[in-house]
Amino acid sequence: MTLVERGAQLADLDHHLAAAVAGAGRLVVVGGEAGVGKTVLVQRFAADSDDLRVLWAACDGFSTPHPLGPLDDLGVSSEGTQREVFAAALDTLGGGPTLAVIEDVHWADEATLDLLLYLGRRLDRTRTLLVATYRDDEIGVDHPLRVVLGEVDEARRVTVRPLSIEGVRTLAAGSEVDPVELCRLTGGNPFFVTEVLAAGDTGVPSSITDAVLARVAPLGAEARAVLDAAAVAGGDLSLLERVLGERPLGLDECLAAGVLRSAAGGVAFRHELARQAVEEALDPVGRVDLHARALAALRGSSDLARLAHHAEQARDVEAVLEYAPAAAKRASKLGGHREAAEQYARALRFSDRLPPESVAKLLESRAYQCYLTEQVDEALAAQTEALELYRAAGNRLKEGDMLRWISRSQYRAAQMDEARASARTAISMLEEHRPGVELALAYAHMAQCAQVDLDFESALQWGERAIALSTDLGFETLLVDPTITVGIVEAIAGMGTARLHRGLELALDHGTDDCVGRAYGGLAFAAVRRKDGPAAEQWLAAGIEHTAERDLDNRRLYLLGWRAALALQQGRWGDAAADATTVLNHPHARLTRVWALLALAALRARVGDPDVWPLLDEVAELTGGEAPQKRLPALIIRAEAAYLEGDVDRARAELGTVPVSELLDRWIAGTLAVWRRRVGCERSETGSIPEPFELELAGESVEAAEWWEGHGCPYDTAMSLAQSDEESDLRRSYDAFRALGARPGAAIVARKLRKLGARGVPRGPRGATRDDPAGLTRREREVLALLGEGRTNAQIASRLVISEKTVGHHVSSILRKLGVRSRYDAAKLAAQDRELAQPT
Amino acid sequence: MPRYLVERTFSEGLGIPTSEDGARSCLSVVENNAERSVTWLHSYVTEDRRKTFCVYDGPSPEAIRRTAARNGLPVDSITPIRVLDPYFYFYGP
Numbered sequence: 001m002t003l004v005e006r007g008a009q010l011a012d013l014d015h016h017l018a019a020a021v022a023g024a025g026r027l028v029v030v031g032g033e034a035g036v037g038k039t040v041l042v043q044r045f046a047a048d049s050d051d052l053r054v055l056w057a058a059c060d061g062f063s064t065p066h067p068l069g070p071l072d073d074l075g076v077s078s079e080g081t082q083r084e085v086f087a088a089a090l091d092t093l094g095g096g097p098t099l100a101v102i103e104d105v106h107w108a109d110e111a112t113l114d115l116l117l118y119l120g121r122r123l124d125r126t127r128t129l130l131v132a133t134y135r136d137d138e139i140g141v142d143h144p145l146r147v148v149l150g151e152v153d154e155a156r157r158v159t160v161r162p163l164s165i166e167g168v169r170t171l172a173a174g175s176e177v178d179p180v181e182l183c184r185l186t187g188g189n190p191f192f193v194t195e196v197l198a199a200g201d202t203g204v205p206s207s208i209t210d211a212v213l214a215r216v217a218p219l220g221a222e223a224r225a226v227l228d229a230a231a232v233a234g235g236d237l238s239l240l241e242r243v244l245g246e247r248p249l250g251l252d253e254c255l256a257a258g259v260l261r262s263a264a265g266g267v268a269f270r271h272e273l274a275r276q277a278v279e280e281a282l283d284p285v286g287r288v289d290l291h292a293r294a295l296a297a298l299r300g301s302s303d304l305a306r307l308a309h310h311a312e313q314a315r316d317v318e319a320v321l322e323y324a325p326a327a328a329k330r331a332s333k334l335g336g337h338r339e340a341a342e343q344y345a346r347a348l349r350f351s352d353r354l355p356p357e358s359v360a361k362l363l364e365s366r367a368y369q370c371y372l373t374e375q376v377d378e379a380l381a382a383q384t385e386a387l388e389l390y391r392a393a394g395n396r397l398k399e400g401d402m403l404r405w406i407s408r409s410q411y412r413a414a415q416m417d418e419a420r421a422s423a424r425t426a427i428s429m430l431e432e433h434r435p436g437v438e439l440a441l442a443y444a445h446m447a448q449c450a451q452v453d454l455d456f457e458s459a460l461q462w463g464e465r466a467i468a469l470s471t472d473l474g475f476e477t478l479l480v481d482p483t484i485t486v487g488i489v490e491a492i493a494g495m496g497t498a499r500l501h502r503g504l505e506l507a508l509d510h511g512t513d514d515c516v517g518r519a520y521g522g523l524a525f526a527a528v529r530r531k532d533g534p535a536a537e538q539w540l541a542a543g544i545e546h547t548a549e550r551d552l553d554n555r556r557l558y559l560l561g562w563r564a565a566l567a568l569q570q571g572r573w574g575d576a577a578a579d580a581t582t583v584l585n586h587p588h589a590r591l592t593r594v595w596a597l598l599a600l601a602a603l604r605a606r607v608g609d610p611d612v613w614p615l616l617d618e619v620a621e622l623t624g625g626e627a628p629q630k631r632l633p634a635l636i637i638r639a640e641a642a643y644l645e646g647d648v649d650r651a652r653a654e655l656g657t658v659p660v661s662e663l664l665d666r667w668i669a670g671t672l673a674v675w676r677r678r679v680g681c682e683r684s685e686t687g688s689i690p691e692p693f694e695l696e697l698a699g700e701s702v703e704a705a706e707w708w709e710g711h712g713c714p715y716d717t718a719m720s721l722a723q724s725d726e727e728s729d730l731r732r733s734y735d736a737f738r739a740l741g742a743r744p745g746a747a748i749v750a751r752k753l754r755k756l757g758a759r760g761v762p763r764g765p766r767g768a769t770r771d772d773p774a775g776l777t778r779r780e781r782e783v784l785a786l787l788g789e790g791r792t793n794a795q796i797a798s799r800l801v802i803s804e805k806t807v808g809h810h811v812s813s814i815l816r817k818l819g820v821r822s823r824y825d826a827a828k829l830a831a832q833d834r835e836l837a838q839p840t
Numbered sequence: 841m842p843r844y845l846v847e848r849t850f851s852e853g854l855g856i857p858t859s860e861d862g863a864r865s866c867l868s869v870v871e872n873n874a875e876r877s878v879t880w881l882h883s884y885v886t887e888d889r890r891k892t893f894c895v896y897d898g899p900s901p902e903a904i905r906r907t908a909a910r911n912g913l914p915v916d917s918i919t920p921i922r923v924l925d926p927y928f929y930f931y932g933p
Contacts, residue, residue: 574909577902600902609901610844610920743917 004190005167006041012158013045017129021052021097025126027119029105029152031136032160035191035208035273038133041160042101045131049099055092058103061272064327064343065109066305067336070102082111082335083550086118093119094126104272106134106145110373111336116148118551144338150587162188172197191271198258212277216259223250227259230267231278232287233294233310237266242297243290288314295319304330305339312346320350325362332369341369341378360389360398367405376413383409400429401438404445411449423449437478440469444482451485454629456664459489480511484519491526492665494690500526517547517555524559528566529667530690531711536566554592557583561595568599571714571740576603594619598637605641606715608743612641628658632668639675644744649817651679661687673697678723696720702729715740722749727758780817783810787823788830841877843923844904846894847916853889869911878907895921 009030016028032038046054057073059065068078068085076089093100102108105116119130132148136159139145149157163171168183171190175197185206186192195211205211216227226240226248233243240248251267254260259274260267269275282290291313298307304327311319328343344366351359363386370379383406390398403426410419423446430439443466450459463486470478484507487500504519511519520543527536540563547556560579567576576599583589583596601615619634635654642650655676661684663669670693673686677697686697695704705720714736721733722745730753737746779800786796793811797804811823820826869880878898885892898904901918908915 574906577906581900581902604901607905609905609918611842611901 003037003040003044004170005163006037006044006160009041009158009160010045010048013042013129013131016156017045017049017052017099020123020129021127023127025094025123025128025130026156027116027123027130027132027152028156028158029149030131030133030158030160032133033137033162033189034135035189035271036160036162037190038160039103039271040190042103042131042133046099046101053096053098055098055100056103057101059105059107059109059112061104061107061276064305064309064339064346065107065112066303067109067111067331067334067339068115069109069305070112071115074100078334081333082114085334086115089115090119090122090126093128093130094123096127098126098128100128100130102130102132104134105132105148106138106143108145109331109336110144110338111331111334113144113148114335114551117151120148120151121548121551147587150585163190163193164188168193191273195274208273209277209280212259212274213281215257216278219257219259220250220253223253223257226250226254227278228282228286229290229293230254230260230269231275231282232290232313233297235260235263235265235267235269239294239297240266243293245293292316305343308343308346312350317350317353321347321354324350325365328365328369337369337372341366341373341375344369356389356393357395360386360393363389364402364405367409371405371409371412374412376409380406380409380413396429397433397436397438400426400433400442403429404438404442407449408445411452416453419449435469435472437473437475440466440473440475440478443469444478444485447482447485451489454627454664456489456493460486463489476506476510480506480515484515484522487519488522488526491522492529494530494666497523497526513546513550514552514555517543517550517552517559520546521555521558521562524562528562528569529665531569531708531713533566533570533712536562540566553586554589557586557589557592558595561592561599564596564599568603569713569716573603573607573741576600591622594622594634597622598634601641602637605637605644606740606742606745608644616641628656629663632658632663632672636668636671636675639679643675643679644748646748648679651675652681655679655681659684660689661685666690670694692716692720696723702726705729705733715742715745718742718745718749722752725756727753727756730756730758780810780814783807784814784826784830787811787814787827790827841879841897841899843881843921844896844898844901845919845921846896846904846908847919848892848894848908848914849916850890850892850914854885854892869913878903 013028013030016026020026030038030042046056055074057070059070066072071078071085071089074089074092076085076092078085080088102112102116105112108116116132123130134145139149163183165180165183165188167190168186168188169179171193172179172182177197182193182196186196189208192208192211195208195215196205199205199211199214205214216224219227225244227250229240229243229248233239237248240251251260255262255267259270261270262268269278279287291310295307295310295314295316298310301307304323308320308323308327311323324343324347328340328347331337331343332340344362348359348362348366351362354362363382367379367382367386370376370382383402387399387402387406390402403422407419407422407426410416410422423442427439427442427446430436430442433439443462447459447461447463447466450456450462463482466482467479467486470476470482480503483499484503487497487503490499491497500519500522504516504523507515507519520539524536524539524543527533527539540559543559544556544563547553547559560583564576564579564583567573567579580596580600580603584593584600589596597615597619601612601619604610604612604615616634616638620631623631623634635656639651639654642648642654655672658672660669660673660676663672666687666689669686670689673689674693674696677683683697686693689697692704692707695701695707701720701723704723705717708714708716708720718733718736718740721729721736724730724733730749734746734749734753737743737749782800783796786799791799793804793807797807800807811826814826815821815823818826818829820829878896881895881897883892883894896904898907904918905915
């Protein structure tokens with residue numbers, strides 16, 4: 001077929017191939033609408049690169065695809081665990097200069113998408129160009145392929161667009177069709193254009209389907225039978241023979257007419273759009289019959305997903321119940337949890353005559369797969385149905401265990417109250433029985449919920465129960481979760497990290513990769529919190545390596561957020577910004593965004609950059625439903641940002657009134673206490689807090705600063721020094737802020753110095769507001785003075801030549817800042833205290 | 841894409857020769873910017889050449905700072921801005 005208007009795309013691919021062969025392997029995606037010629041483009045490109053090893057694979061458009069189907073085409077075995085299979089794929093692709101193509105990845109199963117992510121992150125060490133084609137008009141914002149595309153650089157995306165009128169004219173040369181009309185009706189889609197031209201009629205059909213059907217209409221009965229069979233069962237020759245029950249006599253006619261083309265092992269439709277058109281045109285009875293024959297012909301094959309598909313289309317209940325659950329298990333093993341959930345749903349559609357316990361098992365399996373793929377509502381629906389079945393059967397143990405699952409899903413869906421209630425019911429139900437695995441799991445779940453809620457006492461209590469019961473039962477795998485949970489709580493409470501270390505060991509020996517990631521996360525978080533730089537770096541590095549190797553994105557993003565926080569503490573602004581930005585640009589980061597948002601907001605506030613509040617408002621939105629204790633880290637940063645902007649009132653308001661002495665996390669408690677002091681709150685009981693905070697509160701800001709300096713925290717050093725009243729300390733603080741590029745901090749210290757009468761301090765902007773004893777602006781001072789003279793808003797407005805509405809704003813701001821209720825009180829104050837009314 | 845006003849101070853004074861070297865240094869700024877999807881629109885420079893006010897399009901203040909570091913340019917402050925011109929109200933709703 002002639003290739004028209006594809007020079008730029010071929011040149012792009014050439015460029016990427018040259019770079020790959022030179023040692024910078026990569027994943028390149030080729031996007032475009034169906035029929036726009038992605039395959040033709042890549043085929044031409046491959047033909048021009050015939051001195052290379054070329055590997056070719058495709059995803060198929062079955063309703064539920066075969067997990068890792070493309071690997072079969074690439075000659076990689078999909079036996080083994082996901083990690084083994086992926087490593088084998090990288091080995092195969094990475095062996096010498098290679099062009100590998102995977103077509104139609106918009107249909108890829110979840111495991112194949114994971115594989116693309118895996119390869120995309122590792123090909124740079126190979127000499128392989130991997131090209132993945134996809135339909136860019138068929139992937140919505142939440143399509144799973146988006147995650148893969150999100151990691152592909154703009155420069156590595158090739159877009160294939162429909163033809164221009166000139167392109168259509170070139171293809172239509174020699175035909176009687178009017179190219180302008182043809183271009184208008186086909187939208188320049190090359191497949192559509194060639195179908196119309198091949199049908200040979202002068203009229204242009206209104207859709208691609210019509211064009212395809214017009215083209216196949218003249219075929220004889222035998223050819224049509226072959227075509228129908230191929231549309232249902234695919235183009236494998238021996239399979240076609242078995243489905244048709246005879247030699248495919250009409251095959252030559254199909255090939256001659258150009259509706260099928262030769263392909264490896266048999267024939268193929270010229271395009272998937274053509275296959276769909278033919279399949280959709282089948283009469284219902286004929287379709288069921290063809291699927292039944294395809295099912296019979298394929299029995300014994302290892303392609304369980306395909307067997308399940310034909311079984312469902314053939315309405316063969318027994319076969320569906322045999323193949324769909326088997327296909328689900330296989331998909332799940334390879335990490336294709338989305339497909340597994342769909343296969344279980346398929347089995348459930350045919351489960352009317354199964355005994356209730358079997359249905360409940362299918363529901364449970366489906367729910368678990370849904371849970372793993374964040375389809376929480378679907379998981380809850382299946383679990384609730386299973387719960388009813390177990391309840392009706394009087395199986396209390398399963399009912400209790402199901403309730404624990406429901407609680408987990410409810411937590412994931414942020415239905416906190418419901419989740420707590422379900423967990424409690426589950427435990428009381430399970431405690432009726434001899435204590436077993438179910439109860440141990442329920443205790444561990446309860447502990448983890450309490451830890452997430454920052455209800456530390458309960459977390460410790462439930463955690464210890466889970467550990468004790470798991471030890472009695474003798475299952476070490478059961479110990480992993482509760483040990484990490486209790487370890488995290490102990491670390492937060494300042495009770496050391498011995499238990500968390502034990503949790504990590506257990507996880508490495510008996511736990512899942514995800515548990516290991518959680519333990520690293522806890523250790524890294526605890527080290528950053530207690531300002532232990534070297535330990536933090538060690539745990540962050542180990543955790544990020546572990547999670548990156550296993551593509552545990554959520555855990556990795558959490559660790560990156562804390563690495564940003566560490567860099568922020570150490571005054572490495574650029575590193576902090578880079579890590580935070582990586583997290584925030586990730587399409588699937590949700591709650592993990594919080595730590596990155598806080599680090600970036602603090603960074604912007606400290607260097608005086610704009611757009612601090614949108615970040616903090618997003619944090620407030622993400623953590624809206626959480627307990628006040630949990631929002632404290634965010635509130636402290638809000639207060640710091642307000643303080644640096646000169647709005648001390650707001651800073652004070654943000655810090656709230658949570659009693660410091662009641663907080664279990666002593667680092668948060670200490671930070672909260674010093675900030676309250678810095679913004680002029682009254683001193684209150686703090687309980688024991690870490691040394692630097694204790695020192696600053698005791699007025700020993702120089703010693704506090706020394707502590708910070710000794711722990712590699714330059715910004716905190718400057719901030720503690722800024723609390724001193726000695727000129728020499730303040731000068732040191734000023735220089736330290738300047739050295740960090742922290743302009744707002746420097747400006748605050750400069751004003752303090754000038755107040756002390758120090759000379760040679762550069763004057764910062766907007767000094768007036770911050771020097772005002774009540775924090776009033778110059779304009780507010782003017783308004784207050786006029787209020788003191790008993791004037792109305794209208795009079796003030798005309799006097800100051802501003803609108804009455806603006807005067808209203810000023811008045812309410814003045815009332816807030818002076819802490820009085822009425823303009824009358826303010827006027828009285830202004831009259832009494834002439835100094836207060838004096839414009840500065 | 842947000843727009844920012846970037847203020848810079850050059851204590852030694854800004855010197856871009858009106859020669860090929862000057863053109864090259866301007867182009868290298870433009871290239872470095874493109875890698876972070878930051879676009880330099882134009883700048884105003886004070887008569888003593890010690891201060892510039894530069895208008896930039898960029899995804900975030902961090903991106904502006906990173907390209908500045910790459911280009912070896914100082915940053916005093918970054919302020920988000922919008923266009924306002926004398927005909928603004930004629931386009932109002």
